[in-house]
Amino acid sequence: MTAFLASIGRATLAILASIGAVTLFAGQTVGHMLRPPFYWREFISACMTIGYFSLPVVGLTALFTGGALALQIYAGGARFNAEAVVPSIVAIGMVRELGPVLGGLMVAARVASSIAAEIGTMKVTEQIDALVTLSTNPMKYLTVPRVLAATLTVPVLVLVGDIIGIMGGYLVGVSRLGFNPAAYLQNTVDFLEFWDVASGLVKGAVFGFIIALMGCYFGMRSGRGAQGVGRATKAAVVAASVMILAANYLLTELFFSA
Amino acid sequence: MIRLSNVHKAFGNNHVLRGVDLHIPKGESMVIIGGSGTGKSVTLKAILGLVTPDVGTITVADKDISKGDRDALLSRFGMLFQGGALFDSLTVWQNVAFRLTQTGMDKARARDIAIEKLRRVGLKPDVADRFPAELSGGMQKRVGLARAIAANPEIIFFDEPTTGLDPIMAGVINDLIREIVVEMGATAMTITHDMSSVRAIADRVAMLHDGVIKWTGTVVEMDSTQDPHVDQFIHGRSTGPIEAVR
Helix, strand or coil: CHHHHHHHHHHHHHHHHHHHHHHHHHHHHHHHHCCCCCCHHHHHHHHHHHCHHHHHHHHHHHHHHHHHHHHHHHHHHHHHCCHHHHHHHHHHHHHHHHHHHHHHHHHHHHHHHHHHHHHHHHHHCCHHHHHHHCCCCHHHHHHHHHHHHHHHHHHHHHHHHHHHHHHHHHHHHHHCCCCCHHHHHHHHHHHCCHHHHHHHHHHHHHHHHHHHHHHHHHHHCCCCHHHHHHHHHHHHHHHHHHHHHHHHHHHHHHHHCC | CEEEEEEEEEECCEEEEEEEEEEECCCCEEEEECCCCCCHHHHHHHHHCCCCCCEEEEEECCEECCCCCHHHHHCCEEEECCCCCCCCCCCHHHHHCHHHHHCCCCHHHHHHHHHHHHHHCCCCHHHCCCCHHHCCHHHHHHHHHHHHHCCCCCEEEEECCCCCCCHHHHHHHHHHHHHHHHHHCCEEEEECCCHHHHHHHCCEEEEEECCEEEEEEEHHHHHHCCCHHHHHHHHCCCCCCCCCCC
């Protein structure tokens, strides 16, 4: 019995220690963002890698999700003669929830893993030590540009994903479900409010921060060898995905609860 | 120039350094020898501040490294890492000129200096725009050496400089290190278990075993010493006071 309680205690302490370490890492990252030097070249390169090169995967995810959403809402709405709500529900569903969450999860899979693997490999091959001996702070050189780039580019990806997702719904609505093209677009625009879109973009910024932070955190703590880097990569993706879903619930509660 | 006094360092229950005392005078090339896992790399990293000692003091030019401006201290050092530790995302010249560009030097001038340093280590200017992954192991070591000397440091550290190289390339790197250290008048510290490096590079040799410096002396003294640890190590004997796991 004592051993069982001790194991629960140890696990609890380990979880609390991890939360503390991540919080400290996040605080240090934000602290370094506010103090020079700032590495513009690394920042621009991170914007390209995280933002621009993630466009295809986010776009395709949004396109198919928007199409599937239109089919589902049409099928469900037909049960109580509410097929006409398809354009507005597709739009609201995409911009408030599916755009940011699915976009965030896809970017987490693509970017958190890549950041963790890159920084983990740099640690294993002593490149992080080399940075220190060259009087360069690894937090400033590696973490700050990536976290800032992700925080700024993921909302843009979400916005592009929202538009493509709505277009996916439009294509299915017009070609498969018989909607009038002009009426579909009019319904979409009429029912969409500014805060629907803005809340999704705020979510995108938070998710971007989480994704890059997790990638950098687990990369910096990577163990030795290929196995250590592999573990760091896996942990970064899992942690980023879970934190995105948890943050999504908290933000939805904050933005939309009465 | 560099003085370690009673330096201890443990990682959990593993007491790697158990009271290291070592002095490297200005302009001297000190080589630390010892088996794998005896704390050579930890000693080197402790001097650079990459590892913080649990007990003891380390001074560089009579200044305690744990106090004062760390960046100013590190600007006096150049370091050649065991695997080169070149930045994959940067070209060769950007690697070599990294410190120069970080301190605000004009890009064109930094590139010129990088090419000059590459030439000094025997590499042609056409490698400057290649990426590290496109180079052989020997070339990567040379680039690492060029990066270590790019800012004309007062102190240069070499971590296992010949590991992974064939004997001929190892000889070339050893000779380059010796030439550069003499030419620059730098204080050098090398850690290695390659005896050809020891003979080529060292003014003095220190033997690290069980977390303490067991013996120090010149290369000539090393060859004639009666110290059983040194004798076993330099002759590569499997029997003696140093336990060899079979």
